Amino acid sequence: xxxxxxxxxxxxxxxxxxxxxxxxxxxxxxxxxxxxxxxxxxxxxxxxxxxxxxxxxxxxxxxxxxxxxxxxxxxxxxxxxxxxxxxxxxxxxxxxxxxxxxxxxxxxxxxxxxxxxxxxxxxxxxxxxxxxxxxxxxxxxxxxxxxxxxxxxxxxxxxxxxxxxxxxxxxxxxxxxxxxxxxxxxxxxxxxxxxxxxxxxxxxxxxxxxxxxxxxxxxxxxxxxxxxxxxxxxxxxxxxxxxxxxxxxxxxxxxxxxxxxxxxxxxxxxxxxxxxxxxxxxxxxxxxxxxxxxxxxxxxxxxxxxxxxxxxxxxxxxxxxxxxxxxxxxxxxxxxxxxxxxxxxxxxxxxxxxxxxx
Amino acid sequence: xxxxxxxxxxxxxxxxxxxxxxxxxxxxxxxxxxxxxxxxxxxxxxxxxxxxxxxxxxxxxxxxxxxxxxxxxxxxxxxxxxxxxxxxxxxxxxxxxxxxxxxxxxxxxxxxxxxxxxxxxxxxxxxxxxxxxxxxxxxxxxxxxxxxxxxxxxxxxxxxxxxxxxxxxxxxxxxxxxxxxxxxxxxxxxxxxxxxxxxxxxxxxxxxxxxxxxxxxxxxxxxxxxxxxxxxxxxxxxxxxxxxxxxxxxxxxxxxxxxxxxxxxxxxxxxxxxxxxxxxxxxxxxxxxxxxxxxxxxxxxxxxxxxxx
Numbered sequence: 001x002x003x004x005x006x007x008x009x010x011x012x013x014x015x016x017x018x019x020x021x022x023x024x025x026x027x028x029x030x031x032x033x034x035x036x037x038x039x040x041x042x043x044x045x046x047x048x049x050x051x052x053x054x055x056x057x058x059x060x061x062x063x064x065x066x067x068x069x070x071x072x073x074x075x076x077x078x079x080x081x082x083x084x085x086x087x088x089x090x091x092x093x094x095x096x097x098x099x100x101x102x103x104x105x106x107x108x109x110x111x112x113x114x115x116x117x118x119x120x121x122x123x124x125x126x127x128x129x130x131x132x133x134x135x136x137x138x139x140x141x142x143x144x145x146x147x148x149x150x151x152x153x154x155x156x157x158x159x160x161x162x163x164x165x166x167x168x169x170x171x172x173x174x175x176x177x178x179x180x181x182x183x184x185x186x187x188x189x190x191x192x193x194x195x196x197x198x199x200x201x202x203x204x205x206x207x208x209x210x211x212x213x214x215x216x217x218x219x220x221x222x223x224x225x226x227x228x229x230x231x232x233x234x235x236x237x238x239x240x241x242x243x244x245x246x247x248x249x250x251x252x253x254x255x256x257x258x259x260x261x262x263x264x265x266x267x268x269x270x271x272x273x274x275x276x277x278x279x280x281x282x283x284x285x286x287x288x289x290x291x292x293x294x295x296x297x298x299x300x301x302x303x304x305x306x307x308x309x310x311x312x313x314x315x316x317x318x319x320x321x322x323x324x325x326x327x328x329x330x331x332x333x334x335x336x337x338x339x340x341x342x343x344x345x346x347x348x349x350x351x352x353x354x355x356x357x358x
Numbered sequence: 359x360x361x362x363x364x365x366x367x368x369x370x371x372x373x374x375x376x377x378x379x380x381x382x383x384x385x386x387x388x389x390x391x392x393x394x395x396x397x398x399x400x401x402x403x404x405x406x407x408x409x410x411x412x413x414x415x416x417x418x419x420x421x422x423x424x425x426x427x428x429x430x431x432x433x434x435x436x437x438x439x440x441x442x443x444x445x446x447x448x449x450x451x452x453x454x455x456x457x458x459x460x461x462x463x464x465x466x467x468x469x470x471x472x473x474x475x476x477x478x479x480x481x482x483x484x485x486x487x488x489x490x491x492x493x494x495x496x497x498x499x500x501x502x503x504x505x506x507x508x509x510x511x512x513x514x515x516x517x518x519x520x521x522x523x524x525x526x527x528x529x530x531x532x533x534x535x536x537x538x539x540x541x542x543x544x545x546x547x548x549x550x551x552x553x554x555x556x557x558x559x560x561x562x563x564x565x566x567x568x569x570x571x572x573x574x575x576x577x578x579x580x581x582x583x584x585x586x587x588x589x590x591x592x593x594x595x596x597x598x599x600x601x602x603x604x605x606x607x608x609x610x611x612x613x614x615x616x617x618x619x620x621x622x623x624x625x626x627x628x629x630x631x632x633x634x635x636x637x638x639x640x641x642x643x644x645x646x647x648x649x650x651x652x653x654x655x656x657x658x659x660x661x662x663x664x665x666x667x
Contacts, residue, residue, distance in 0.1 A: 070460070124651060127651060127652055127655045131393045131459060131463070131606065132606070132651060132655065132657075134463065135598050135601070135644075136648050138598065138644060139641060139645055139647075139648050142640050143641040143644070150637060216665045216666075266467060269464065270464065270467070273460060273464045277460070316479065319479045319483065320475060322471045322472075322474055323472050323474075323476050326467075326472030326473075329464065329465075329468035329471070330449075330450055330465050330468040330469060333457075333461055333464060333465045334450070334453040
């Protein structure tokens, strides 16, 4: 009723090709972004920032990167955690080894380094695909885990590979309070999502999707598979690397290689698949789901145990937690294999026709 | 020379254990096209159930014979693994027929999480020992050939022997029995197999049961070496390069791949490791598999991948 495009006529190509062709969408998105920037800092307390909102923003950025590779270009990767680690440690090294390096510059250079490493580990994708490629990308994960633990130069000779960064300074703005951190991450996420949306709408995004749908056919119609696949690896690793640098610099402050372990890679892939492959908004849904679910389970399980008069130990909670987590993921894949983004678009379709669906 | 031989033999034996886990992957992938990430969780689950039942059963039945307790525990564990296999087919795979590879992969990851959680909730999360009477002491061999001979772990030797036996049994099962023929038919072509009256659902249950038994054997062998504990589920990650190297669809490939990776890992760790700070075993295996993939994208023994538009 309120969400209907009757009577809206497009009179130029420009208006037909906007990101959000329907004004209602445009206003809602603008409203959400404005609320995220202005409203949330006033409403939310520190715990919520630290435990949910900042991890959500950074992991959405990483999920966006993984989605470009897995959802748009169809190359399954299990090494995303490694690229986060590369981004974080490269940014750290740029920050401490180059005099006068601004923090934002270090973060972006960390992303670029991750992109370079991503291209190298993307080379096998030219020969193998599907599950073989997934296992090949695991090589990146194990290699990086090992490198940041054993090669002392990367971690400035710290013993266990743990490094720390003090509050960063972006053009005079010292980012120390949770609200600052939130706003900084939000700003970067908004810019990067806009970039991603435009990339996947443009010619390069179409090339990625052609490769995803059938790479032999794409080659036949003149798409260069090497260029398309490696550019997807580069862009994806850049996003993931920047997210890794943010995760280290802004969220953790001090970290060690275990922060970017194989579990992180699995987590990112879960976000993409549960959120919806090949959908920008799906990355956000997936990240929200995966970030909030464990916290929710952690809070709710002792309460439920208490209802039945059971004394729930911490170890038991963590076991039941991964059990329910696994079961929910399987359940979700069965109910909606195309992810939350599909539910979202079905809902929107319904809303357009509501309340007169015929 | 004898040190090199020792390393080589050690590599061959641990390679045999890798192929045991890899076999589980290959069986399921061949028959249902599912890349089963939960194989490691199944190994852990089986090992935990074996360890705990062999501990509980003497208490329940009031017997103190270690051998009998182990036999009963083994039987119970087999039943448990069958139940797991049946439940996975019934509750998960049946609903995910014809989905994309990535979705199935994620589903098995979900199963892996679930099994890890359930196993540790029911059986506890400490390190339990599995005592099936494997001899621990090392023996000297070939003393007449080399000076000093070579030191071999008897336990490894027996484990390698059991793995070889299991592989042989599986080969006979696949080649000579009617069920084995049906399994191979399903692996070749799902639709064709279904059209001549082979029940897909039942075949999948059987394959998962067989994979469950290999997981149990692997769990017992690894468990009696390292103790039944959470880190067993990472054994699957060590076995992945084996599968890739040998080819996802080939049983001989899994065995040979296991031997190559086992030897490669040990030799590289001993001779290359000290130069770069050690601990290179795990990524070296992956790199080895990667190099092979660059030249043979289907692995050493996999079916040739043919692209059609």
